[in-house]
Amino acid sequence: MVIHTAVRTGASLPDRPYGQLECEHVDVYYGSFRAVTDVSLPFGIHEVTALIGPSGCGKSTLLRSLNRMNDLIDGARVDGRVTFMGEDIYGKRVDAIEVRRRIGMVFQKPNPFPKSIYDNIAYGPRVNGMRVDDMGDLVEEALTKAALWDEVKDKLKQSALGLSGGQQQRLCIARTIAVKPDVILMDEPCSALDPIATAKIEDLMHELRDEYTIVIVTHNMQQAARVADRTAFFTAQVDETSGDRTGVLVEFGKTAQIFENPQDQRTEDYISGRFG
Amino acid sequence: MTTTAFRGQLEGRPRPAEAAVRLLFRVAAAATVVITIGIVLALVIPSIGFFAEVPIVEFLFGTRWAPRFADASFGVLPLVTATLWTTLIALLFAVPLGLGAAVLLSEYAHWRVRKVLKPVLEVLAGIPTVVYGYFAVQFIQATVLKDWLQLQTGSFSVLAAGFVMGVMIIPTIASISEDALSAVPNALRQGSAALGANRMQTTLRVIFPAAISGIVAAVILGVSRAVGETMIVALAAGQQARLVAGPLEAGQTMTAFIAQAALGDSVVGSLEYDTLFAVGLLLFIITLAVNFVSISIVRRVRKAY
Numbered sequence: 001m002v003i004h005t006a007v008r009t010g011a012s013l014p015d016r017p018y019g020q021l022e023c024e025h026v027d028v029y030y031g032s033f034r035a036v037t038d039v040s041l042p043f044g045i046h047e048v049t050a051l052i053g054p055s056g057c058g059k060s061t062l063l064r065s066l067n068r069m070n071d072l073i074d075g076a077r078v079d080g081r082v083t084f085m086g087e088d089i090y091g092k093r094v095d096a097i098e099v100r101r102r103i104g105m106v107f108q109k110p111n112p113f114p115k116s117i118y119d120n121i122a123y124g125p126r127v128n129g130m131r132v133d134d135m136g137d138l139v140e141e142a143l144t145k146a147a148l149w150d151e152v153k154d155k156l157k158q159s160a161l162g163l164s165g166g167q168q169q170r171l172c173i174a175r176t177i178a179v180k181p182d183v184i185l186m187d188e189p190c191s192a193l194d195p196i197a198t199a200k201i202e203d204l205m206h207e208l209r210d211e212y213t214i215v216i217v218t219h220n221m222q223q224a225a226r227v228a229d230r231t232a233f234f235t236a237q238v239d240e241t242s243g244d245r246t247g248v249l250v251e252f253g254k255t256a257q258i259f260e261n262p263q264d265q266r267t268e269d270y271i272s273g274r275f276g
Numbered sequence: 277m278t279t280t281a282f283r284g285q286l287e288g289r290p291r292p293a294e295a296a297v298r299l300l301f302r303v304a305a306a307a308t309v310v311i312t313i314g315i316v317l318a319l320v321i322p323s324i325g326f327f328a329e330v331p332i333v334e335f336l337f338g339t340r341w342a343p344r345f346a347d348a349s350f351g352v353l354p355l356v357t358a359t360l361w362t363t364l365i366a367l368l369f370a371v372p373l374g375l376g377a378a379v380l381l382s383e384y385a386h387w388r389v390r391k392v393l394k395p396v397l398e399v400l401a402g403i404p405t406v407v408y409g410y411f412a413v414q415f416i417q418a419t420v421l422k423d424w425l426q427l428q429t430g431s432f433s434v435l436a437a438g439f440v441m442g443v444m445i446i447p448t449i450a451s452i453s454e455d456a457l458s459a460v461p462n463a464l465r466q467g468s469a470a471l472g473a474n475r476m477q478t479t480l481r482v483i484f485p486a487a488i489s490g491i492v493a494a495v496i497l498g499v500s501r502a503v504g505e506t507m508i509v510a511l512a513a514g515q516q517a518r519l520v521a522g523p524l525e526a527g528q529t530m531t532a533f534i535a536q537a538a539l540g541d542s543v544v545g546s547l548e549y550d551t552l553f554a555v556g557l558l559l560f561i562i563t564l565a566v567n568f569v570s571i572s573i574v575r576r577v578r579k580a581y
């Protein structure tokens with residue numbers, strides 16, 4: 001199956017993005033198991049980068065290494081460098097909490113806090129001690145950017161758990177926006193949503209791209225084609241020395257090129273549906 | 277398959293094993309109810325005899341408890357004050373330390389540490405209370421309070437009893453609230469961390485509120501154990517029924533009185549014998565009230581979200 005959805009032309013994109021966030025020879029281990037091997041990848045500023053590839057190839061693992069969410073997993077370890085504005089985020093003097101404030105994350109399953117809609121948004125600014133003149137305005141702004149304001153403006157004090165799945169996911173995006181990060185990482189943000197909610201979130205990504213650098217993991221190739229400026233294709237390959245399956249980067253380029261003119265046979269097989 | 281051939285295939289078949297199991301559960305459920313009603317009746321019936329002779333107001337608000345004296349007096353307040361003091365002192369130690377231990381174990385400790393400490397905690401919760409009682413009277417009261425701290429206190433005090441009772445219920449509160457905290461999905465911890473919250477903020481503002489009903493259940497259980505605890509208070513708080521006005525004073529709690537009276541030689545059916553049930557009924561009602569209040573607090577907190 002060849003994807004015929006309108007692929008963003010990307011005519012204005014430079015050949016190599018300016019890497020605001022960048023991986024250099026990144027390996028990620030769980031204990032002694034190397035889940036991701038030697039990934040080098042620049043994520044362009046104010047671009048949407050899609051990470052695609054078969055299940056288990058380490059997309060989520062790599063994504064979590066970009067804002068040190070792996071620190072929360074026992075036994076997880078990152079080798080190589082991940083730089084943000086030129087600084088190694090795994091550097092000795094770097095505070096993981098500050099990293100996560102600059103590089104936010106939206107998860108596969110919506111995970112609103114069991115608090116009111118308002119408090120879900122206000123939580124991030126509060127814990128970060130952000131100087132906010134009017135929290136109400138900030139909440140409205142975040143919800144508006146996440147295309148949720150009109151649906152919830154009359155029930156800000158109600159529990160976030162009462163929202164639908166799609167609304168919850170947009171709330172989680174709004175919550176992330178409220179701390180004003182520079183980068184937003186999204187791990188299959190639409191996989192639990194219906195096509196209408198998905199379309200809303202995709203529209204949202206177009207909007208957000210003007211202000212944020214976005215990295216999105218997705219299994220939906222039409223979605224990658226629709227939203228991403230650049231696409232990185234990963235696959236799981238058997239490591240010659242250990243015999244383990246490990247995730248490697250196969251090909252990275254402008255989305256149009258990856259989908260219309262892949263350079264690697266494995267990429268072509270995958271996007272044309274010939275691969276698992 | 278034709279309709280005639282199909283006919284009858286949806287009809288129920290007898291399932292004897294399931295019927296037997298259902299019967300078994302019905303009997304178990306009924307037994308619980310019957311036993312509970314029995315206990316209440318056993319308390320209420322003798323109490324009726326008691327309140328026929330002693331006015332309820334005199335019982336509840338009288339300040340002198342001397343059921344065995346010639347000029348008998350049945351004001352239960354002295355016993356209630358002793359119970360209140362020991363319970364409050366116990367909770368003062370047990371709630372912060374128990375919750376602190378739970379947070380440490382669930383949110384901070386390495387999983388290897390947790391795997392060792394959790395069972396230790398559960399074993400601690402099973403130490404016989406008479407052991408704690410002797411510890412309270414011999415070590416805390418005699419050595420720590422009197423010798424080391426040189427406090428003005430006799431052989432017994434509600435402080436020693438309350439403190440040791442607190443130590444006794446720490447494992448219970450810690451263990452149950454640790455379960456409640458651990459049951460909060462990791463997705464919430466990750467969501468909070470991804471917004472730049474540190475561990476303490478995540479724990480206090482997200483995990484704790486999410487686990488609040490389990491934590492309140494743990495505290496209620498702690499309160500119930502403290503109110504109902506007998507051995508420690510009988511040994512360490514003393515057996516003298518008097519209004520307790522300070523932590524260094526001695527006093528007889530409701531449970532200590534019941535234990536003392538039940539071991540005595542009161543004639544069955546006498547007024548002296550019935551006092552036991554009146555105090556027991558009051559204890560029962562207090563515990564029940566604590567439970568109801570706590571449950572309704574939890575409901576109110578949870579209804580919001």
Ligand SMILES: Nc1ncnc2c1ncn2[C@@H]1O[C@H](COP(=O)(O)OP(=O)(O)OP(=O)(O)O)[C@@H](O)[C@H]1O
Pocket residue numbers: 030035054055056057058059060061062073247
């Ligand atoms: N917490 C963990 N502990 C140990 N191994 C893990 C952990 N998370 C992932 N792995 C392993 O790392 C490899 C990559 O997993 P990852 O979840 O990153 O894949 P993925 O590409 O995101 O897959 P999917 O598309 O199914 O989400 C897998 O072999 C997985 O079993």
Ligand SMILES: [Mg+2]
Pocket residue numbers: 059060061187
């Ligand atoms: Mg994944």
